[in-house]
Amino acid sequence: MDAKVTLSFNKEVIDKAKEFAEQNNISLSRLTEYLYSQVTSKNYKSMEELPVSDWVDFVAEGPIEYRGMRSKDKMKSEFFEKKK
Numbered sequence: 001m002d003a004k005v006t007l008s009f010n011k012e013v014i015d016k017a018k019e020f021a022e023q024n025n026i027s028l029s030r031l032t033e034y035l036y037s038q039v040t041s042k043n044y045k046s047m048e049e050l051p052v053s054d055w056v057d058f059v060a061e062g063p064i065e066y067r068g069m070r071s072k073d074k075m076k077s078e079f080f081e082k083k084k
Contacts, residue, residue, distance in 0.1 A: 007032075014028075
């Protein structure tokens with residue numbers, strides 16, 4: 001059964017990821033699902049252990065930035081601040 005999620009990414013990264021997915025005849029959703037399945041299939045103990053494949057370098061610009069978890073209240077506040 002599929003579940004819907006809402007994610008927020010840099011527009012340039014998404015544009016490149018969409019192009020990559022299209023070139024490989026896969027939807028962006030399935031590409032994202034595949035990447036999550038690869039990450040969760042191994043027993044990684046930290047973010048630093050995650051392998052960064054060539055395609056990530058292809059679609060990403062600049063250094064990789066890992067953001068910590070934010071509270072729901074903080075995310076809600078940030079969302080409405082952007083809407084102003």
